[in-house]
């Protein structure tokens with residue numbers, strides 16, 4: 001096991017309590033440019049540790065509770081450590097005997113570094129758009145979490161968005177709009193916090209094969225489907241090189257033009273820039289790069305960002 005104490009970019013390595021599963025319940029508020037809700041962390045070693053230490057940065061904490069095995073919540077004592085502009089603050093939560101989970105009610109701030117709130121004019125359509133970019137240490141700006149690549153957890157989430165918008169995560173995803181704007185997600189394989197991802201917008205889905213497809217704004221979808229028609233063949237070719245694809249579906253989310261990266265290898269759902277849609281499929285090698293992270297990076301991960309070259 002890695003010596004997590006040696007991660008210089010996270011406070012969580014010194015946590016005597018470890019987490020194993022996250023239940024996230026968030027409301028996406030485009031007017032206030034905030035996410036608010038609750039993060040419930042199930043402990044991997046309940047009853048054996050006096051406190052849980054998580055990373056946080058510019059989060060407004062509203063309440064912290066501890067849950068016992070019967071699900072009864074009681075307020076938990078917590079403290080935020082000294083603020084560092086890059087690393088944020090350690091969130092230390094005291095655990096009473098019998099605590100199996102902690103629940104943090106919180107709110108993000110409009111300037112949260114991981115959250116990109118786009119106005120309609122910054123998209124290909126007429127609706128606002130939100131996407132996250134958690135890598136390398138920005139997950140802590142939208143989720144109180146152990147934000148070290150050496151620490152993994154499974155997650156489930158419920159996300160409430162305006163009813164005409166679709167929400168997607170690095171997880172099993174919906175393929176059509178929910179009339180009430182409420183979406184549920186499940187990631188059954190343990191992932192590090194930097195692979196937590198959320199996108200919300202006027203998005204539609206088109207299947208390419210039984211396990212691959214494209215999410216894009218309606219104005220971009222047809223061109224994206226044409227561009228990435230070989231996606232399933234890419235997955236099959238990668239499997240020939242590296243072994244079975246471990247994440248069930250491989251879908252692409254084509255982001256609005258203002259997406260500042262080429263791509264981000266969020267599990268199950270790579271985020272890609274629309275600037276690789278040329279009409280002649282000449283830049284789709286970017287997708288091969290992101291797809292390769294399904295093995296190198298997402299399955300086998302550097303323990304700390306000092307070893308990013310391994311990714």
Ligand SMILES: [Zn+2]
Nearest residue numbers: 289290293311
């Ligand atoms: Zn890469």
